[in-house]
Amino acid sequence: MARCTPRHPVLLALALLALLLVPALRQWLTASMWRHMVLQYPLWMLVGALLAAGLSPAARVRVARWNAYGISGLVGAAVVLAVLMVPRVLDLVLVSSSLEAAKCTALLLAGAALWVSWRPAGLVVQGFFLGNMLPMTAVVGQLYIDSPLRLCNAYLLDDQARLGQWLVTTAALLAVGWLTRVAWWAVRRDAVVTMT
Secondary structure, three states: OOOOOOHHHHHHHHHHHHHHOOHHHHHHHHOOHHHHHHHHHHHHHHHHHHHHHOOOHHHHHHHHHHOHHHHHHHHHHHHHHHHHOOHHHHHHHHHOHHHHHHHHHHHHHHHHHHHHHHHHHHHHHHHHHHHHHHHHHHHHHHHHHHOOOOOOOOOOHHHHHHHHHHHHHHHHHHHHHHHHHHHHHHHHHHHHHHHO
16 A cells, blocks of 8 residues: 655645646636635645645754744734735736736735644634634625625626625634534543543
8 A cells, every 4th residue: 555655745746736727727716706716715725735734844843933822824814815806906907917926925825824823823822813713704704795896896696796705605614513523522532531
């Protein structure tokens, strides 16, 4: 049976990166507001996470020095995601290749930061991060749904409302998923305590 080495996630990241750089796919993803934010953003972050998964042990130690309890990485990822939810940013990245490159780089770094920060953060810091990010995502989504005006010049009003529904739904599903994981962990911990 083949051993999973750090090279495997890096190779997968490079393959996904090559796919995301195909002009036709990029155009399809950014042609719709909801695909732009709900599909393209996570895919770039996945590339960053896979690259981070391939870090050497020495590189992980160096990263851990400035990322105690995952706080620096989670704060950085939160800032990137907050900025990239601004409607004006969505418009600008469609007309400027340098801003598009900056957006993709920021998403790569955010994905890498989430990967190296999530486990060290522990449940308390994870809860604090999600407790800030998920309500913000849901509020932004609701604003997109309720706004009678187009907030992005590049996208139609119905596409904006569809993105809002996706953001609200995604925030709710992530919250339920994380809380389910916490409940499972608590039940398992109690079972171990009871057995001992």
